[in-house]
Amino acid sequence: xxxxxxxxxxxxxxxxxxxxxxxxxxxxxxxxxxxxxxxxxxxxxxxxxxxxxxxxxxxxxxxxxxxxxxxxxxxxxxxxxxxxxxxxxxxxxxxxxxxxxxxxxxxxxxxxxxxxxxxxxxxxxxxxxxxxxxxxxxxxxxxxxxxxxxxxxxxxxxxxxxxxxxxxxxxxxxxxxxxxxxxxxxxxxxxxxxxx
Amino acid sequence: xxxxxxxxxxxxxxxxxxxxxxxxxxxxxxxxxxxxxxxxxxxxxxxxxxxxxxxxxxxxxxxxxxxxxxxxxxxxxxxxxxxxxxxxxxxxxxxxxxxxxxxxxxxxxxxxxxxxxxxxxxxxxxxxxxxxxxxxxxxxxxxxxxxxxxxxxxxxxxxxxxxxxxxxxxxxxxxxxxxxxxxxxxxxxxxxxxxxxxxxxxxxxxxxxxxxxxxxxxxxxxxxxxxxxxxxxxxxxxxxxxxxxxxxxxxxxxxxxxxxxxxxxxxxxxxxxxxxxxxxxxxxxxxxxxxxxxxxxxxxxxxxxxxxxxxxxxxxxxxxxxxxxxxxxxxxxxxxxxxxxxxxxxxxxxxxxxxxxxxxxxxxxxxxxxxxxxxxxxxxxxxxxxxxxxxxxxxxxxxxxxxxxxxxxxxxxxxxxxxxxxxxxxxxxxxxxxxxxxxxxxxxxxxxxxxxxxxxxxxxxxxxxxxxxxxxxxxxxxxxxxxxxxxxxxxxxxxxxxxxxxxxxxxxxxxxxxxxxxxxxxxxxxxxxxxxxxxxxxxxxxxxxxxxxxxxxxxxxxxxxxxxxxxxxxxxxxxxxxxxxxxxxxxxxxxxxxxxxxxxxxxxxxxxxxxxxx
Numbered sequence: 001x002x003x004x005x006x007x008x009x010x011x012x013x014x015x016x017x018x019x020x021x022x023x024x025x026x027x028x029x030x031x032x033x034x035x036x037x038x039x040x041x042x043x044x045x046x047x048x049x050x051x052x053x054x055x056x057x058x059x060x061x062x063x064x065x066x067x068x069x070x071x072x073x074x075x076x077x078x079x080x081x082x083x084x085x086x087x088x089x090x091x092x093x094x095x096x097x098x099x100x101x102x103x104x105x106x107x108x109x110x111x112x113x114x115x116x117x118x119x120x121x122x123x124x125x126x127x128x129x130x131x132x133x134x135x136x137x138x139x140x141x142x143x144x145x146x147x148x149x150x151x152x153x154x155x156x157x158x159x160x161x162x163x164x165x166x167x168x169x170x171x172x173x174x175x176x177x178x179x180x181x182x183x184x185x186x187x188x189x190x191x192x193x194x195x196x
Numbered sequence: 197x198x199x200x201x202x203x204x205x206x207x208x209x210x211x212x213x214x215x216x217x218x219x220x221x222x223x224x225x226x227x228x229x230x231x232x233x234x235x236x237x238x239x240x241x242x243x244x245x246x247x248x249x250x251x252x253x254x255x256x257x258x259x260x261x262x263x264x265x266x267x268x269x270x271x272x273x274x275x276x277x278x279x280x281x282x283x284x285x286x287x288x289x290x291x292x293x294x295x296x297x298x299x300x301x302x303x304x305x306x307x308x309x310x311x312x313x314x315x316x317x318x319x320x321x322x323x324x325x326x327x328x329x330x331x332x333x334x335x336x337x338x339x340x341x342x343x344x345x346x347x348x349x350x351x352x353x354x355x356x357x358x359x360x361x362x363x364x365x366x367x368x369x370x371x372x373x374x375x376x377x378x379x380x381x382x383x384x385x386x387x388x389x390x391x392x393x394x395x396x397x398x399x400x401x402x403x404x405x406x407x408x409x410x411x412x413x414x415x416x417x418x419x420x421x422x423x424x425x426x427x428x429x430x431x432x433x434x435x436x437x438x439x440x441x442x443x444x445x446x447x448x449x450x451x452x453x454x455x456x457x458x459x460x461x462x463x464x465x466x467x468x469x470x471x472x473x474x475x476x477x478x479x480x481x482x483x484x485x486x487x488x489x490x491x492x493x494x495x496x497x498x499x500x501x502x503x504x505x506x507x508x509x510x511x512x513x514x515x516x517x518x519x520x521x522x523x524x525x526x527x528x529x530x531x532x533x534x535x536x537x538x539x540x541x542x543x544x545x546x547x548x549x550x551x552x553x554x555x556x557x558x559x560x561x562x563x564x565x566x567x568x569x570x571x572x573x574x575x576x577x578x579x580x581x582x583x584x585x586x587x588x589x590x591x592x593x594x595x596x597x598x599x600x601x602x603x604x605x606x607x608x609x610x611x612x613x614x615x616x617x618x619x620x621x622x623x624x625x626x627x628x629x630x631x632x633x634x635x636x637x638x639x640x641x642x643x644x645x646x647x648x649x650x651x652x653x654x655x656x657x658x659x660x661x662x663x664x665x666x667x668x669x670x671x672x673x674x675x676x677x678x679x680x681x682x683x684x685x686x687x688x689x690x691x692x693x694x695x696x697x698x699x700x701x702x703x704x705x706x707x708x709x710x711x712x713x714x715x716x717x718x719x720x721x722x723x724x725x726x727x728x729x730x731x732x733x734x735x736x737x738x739x740x741x742x743x744x745x746x747x748x749x750x751x752x753x754x755x756x757x758x759x760x761x762x763x764x765x766x767x768x769x770x771x772x773x774x775x776x777x778x779x780x781x782x783x784x785x786x787x788x789x790x791x792x793x794x795x796x797x798x799x800x801x802x803x804x805x806x807x808x809x810x
Contacts, residue, residue: 010567011569012572012789019367020202020367023202023367024202027200027202027369032368032369033202033367033368033369034333034366034367034368035366035367036362036365036366036367037365037366037367038309038365039227039228039310039365040227040228040309040310040677040678044569044570044571044572044601044604045567045569045570045572045775046567046568046569046570047567057445059437059438059439059441059442059445059520060332060362060366060435060438060439060442060519060520061362061366061367061368061438062362062439062519062520063520064442064446064519064520064521064524065521077564077565077567078567080561080562080564081564083561100565100778101565101566101567101570101775102570102607102609102773102774102775103565103566103567103568104565104566105769105773105777105778105779106608106609106769106770106773108566108608109565109566110563110565111565112562112563115562116562116564118562119561119562137788142788
């Protein structure tokens with residue numbers, strides 16, 4: 001059993017927590033894991049990725065191009081930026097919410113949302129989009145966007161661990177006072193994919 | 197009892213030190229090394245050892261050396277450029293040696309991801325004539341840490357662990373073991389602790405002999421593994437081993453493979469065994485040809501005719517980091533597997549998704565927004581740069597920068613940094629510029645932690661030599677970029693509350709700065725007034741911009757735009773470049789990352805930006 005997951009997003013969105021939670025859930029299920037995360041300067045609103053590799057054989061933590069089973073996109077343009085990591089027929093779960101960088105608001109770059117969305121739709125065979133940021137706000141805090149997406153991911157068939165494993169790994173990682181919001185966010189993410 | 201935990205490579209190194217019975221730990225933070233010591237600081241009470249964030253890497257190494265002189269097992273951690281600061285004690289400590297095990301963790305950053313250069317610590321280890329371990333994974337980093345303590349005591353030499361970003365910031369299920377016994381402490385007086393020219397000569401001879409002793413030990417090391425299979429071979433070191441193994445699997449290839457975990461001194465037995473059983477060998481390692489050059493020397497010395505390739509014939513890049521895709525391309529090139537047909541046949545079922553790698557006709561990817569790292573919403577540095585830029589009439593003055601979050605002040609629209617070199621160089625480079633460019637203002641910017649690291653010496657130098665510069669200390673009450681470590685200006689240390697913090701303004705006055713002003717950058721009017729006065733002052737002036745990093749305080753307010761009042765001039769967006777400010781049709785709106793600093797509200801020409809208490 002092998003599964004490779006790429007998480008793409010913007011610094012500050014909680015991609016590191018997400019990859020740790022997935023890895024912990026896989027470990028709890030008795031599987032070997034590797035993660036690689038963007039930590040340091042690139043965190044400050046820059047584009048960030050986490051790689052999670054589960055199973056055997058495992059070598060390095062970096063997932064080669066065209067090899068990811070799942071791409072978890074925390075932001076629409078970032079999902080497209082890392083689409084080359086996905087294998088043919090790989091699954092994409094993407095936040096439809098956009099984070100407009102300062103390079104765009106100050107006119108040095110563009111964010112053509114329509115053509116980015118078109119590209120995403122026409123270049124994936126297995127795409128699920130949800131407004132994870134909106135669902136996180138509904139759960140109690142926009143910062144729970146990462147948890148909503150973990151909830152969405154828990155519905156993927158063939159996941160090497162039980163969906164409940166993600167919740168227990170998450171609850172074990174975060175402070176007690178955030179557990180209610182995150183439990184709600186996880187559930188909203190799960191429901192959002194199930195009704196689609 | 198053994199169990200497994202999900203640990204980052206840096207945490208695994210810390211755990212290895214704890215299991216090895218560490219008694220003293222020191223460090224200066226720097227990505228990607230910082231979590232080695234943060235983890236050690238967290239467990240210092242539980243396992244009862246000394247732990248300090250030192251003011252800089254030289255100090256950290258010397259404190260750790262002192263502990264090791266007394267027989268303690270000591271670990272010191274830093275990033276690759278930090279080792280340059282510690283080079284002075286390092287080069288002679290190799291002659292003097294240690295009693296207790298001393299492990300130097302120096303994290304390299306090929307890429308680079310968060311560094312100003314890509315220097316290779318293995319080269320430094322060879323220069324200092326000290327052994328170095330090169331871990332491929334967190335588990336190996338932990339095992340190597342324990343082995344490094346043992347080797348250090350056996351050789352009486354400091355020993356390096358050189359992880360890279362892809363072993364520091366990689367997590368793995370790591371085995372946790374019991375902790376071992378502790379060394380007995382007791383410094384024994386002996387002339388051999390006092391370096392002196394006549395002793396240096398004797399010790400240099402001893403150090404040179406230790407190279408061959410180490411090589412013999414490394415010949416038996418479990419971290420070097422040789423698999424003989426074919427007449428063509430690969431030698432690979434550190435994380436590159438992972439990429440090579442996976443690329444070989446991808447290509448369904450089997451070759452003779454030598455994994456090196458101890459790149460200096462390179463063990464000669466496995467290398468010669470490989471060379472003697474192959475016709476050609478390719479060396480794949482990140483950064484400099486450290487292993488490769490030693491392999492070439494060994495082949496030459498032993499009269500082996502095996503052809504050796506790698507960086508010297510440009511098959512393997514020296515710049516940037518490697519990955520599986522690059523390793524595959526290197527292997528395909530070396531073995532003549534060119535052409536996509538062969539490649540696709542070889543990789544079988546792992547074809548990329550359509551349109552992303554040119555495998556099927558697909559629309560071209562639309563341009564994506566540029567998303568470089570920038571200062572956070574509400575970052576007090578933004579306000580500091582803004583007022584100085586304004587006070588300096590935009591581009592008239594030269595702004596010298598330094599290493600920290602505030603290096604991001606270089607990004608437009610602030611564009612408030614004209615130079616950046618290394619830790620502490622803001623103030624000294626400004627002094628140099630001011631010495632020759634007398635008709636211009638020179639303003640140096642550095643952070644509070646950087647001030648204590650190496651900025652202080654530059655400030656003393658500027659006062660002593662009557663430099664006409666302004667030093668702006670961006671005092672955000674933490675070492676923000678590397679994960680919010682404490683520093684001497686704060687009332688806490690690595691392990692608890694500190695009653696003696698050092699006040700930067702008092703230090704500046706004490707060394708003779710006549711103009712010292714402390715101001716809150718969120719108060720734009722007061723900050724602007726201080727900036728103007730400081731730049732008008734002849735001689736050294738110091739402005740301390742004091743305001744906590746937004747990441748260490750909970751926001752109590754948030755800003756909102758009154759769309760009735762907003763005239764859509766976008767001055768706030770265009771001049772501040774705060775990521776919370778966004779255009780909303782003709783107007784401006786404020787997103788949920790706002791921290792309520794209200795700097796935008798103070799520059800709005802029509803007073804359209806108000807605050808709400810959360």
